[in-house]
């Protein structure tokens with residue numbers, strides 16, 4: 001991976017290589033962590049974090065779901081992130097804040113273990129590649145079902161929950177596909193391993209609701225708002241698995257992946273087998289929003305200060 005100079009660890013800025021944990025860190029054993037994936041773009045108004053506050057808020061919601069009390073406020077995390085990007089002299093980067101049960105005691109009762117918080121920022125290209133975004137990807141319906149609300153907390157972005165995504169991702173990779181699409185526990189369409197899903201048929205855009213065990217994606221929300229501004233109401237409804245083969249267009253959204261057309265699903269072309277017209281139109285406006293080129297979405301940008309706060 002592309003290293004940067006500094007990492008923020010429990011309130012201190014330390015050199016990248018010094019950001020280490022003990023092997024008996026609770027989260028390493030039991031997945032007791034919550035995290036975010038955020039991006040900073042080199043925008044028209046300078047380096048700026050896309051929907052920063054929404055990501056920080058989701059981090060706190062995830063933490064609450066797993067009884068974790070963060071020793072920092074949302075505002076402290078937000079300010080630390082902006083400062084860290086400036087210190088690392090980055091104009092665009094991926095941002096990974098993580099709160100985790102640290103070192104102190106083992107065993108499944110976690111509440112006595114302190115919560116540590118770190119923030120790392122580094123340059124990270126698109127998850128499914130620039131060519132994936134341009135030409136579309138090949139996806140496979142996973143044989144693994146997405147975690148259900150009966151066993152875990154789908155709306156939380158928690159470390160341990162990602163074993164589910166990892167099983168689906170490796171299965172898809174080994175079978176020669178770019179990405180997996182998971183159904184929920186009752187068999188409705190849910191999402192990708194790290195992206196939400198949208199389906200277009202006869203000009204109507206649909207996306208699964210919270211009750212289909214999705215992670216409530218911030219990119220998903222941005223696309224819903226952008227589509228509405230373009231005159232397309234996105235229908236939020238349960239989508240049956242057998243609606244996928246008859247879709248005209250399918251695309252995925254997520255911070256790491258941004259927005260990616262699915263050109264082939266289970267070896268069959270989606271629509272024409274090329275990124276669809278609506279997908280392309282939405283992607284163009286979405287990119288304008290990310291890079292601050294569209295005034296309507298400037299409120300989504302949290303500008304990075306030109307120089308770090310004096311320490």
Ligand code: PPE
Pocket residue numbers: 036037038127165191192193194195196214215216217218219220253254255256257
């Ligand atoms: N579903 C899942 C399971 C998920 O992990 C993500 C984000 C999304 C949907 C989309 O959410 P949002 O980024 O708010 O639009 N996945 C993050 C981590 C991916 C990774 O590989 O790590 C991300 O995109 O940063």
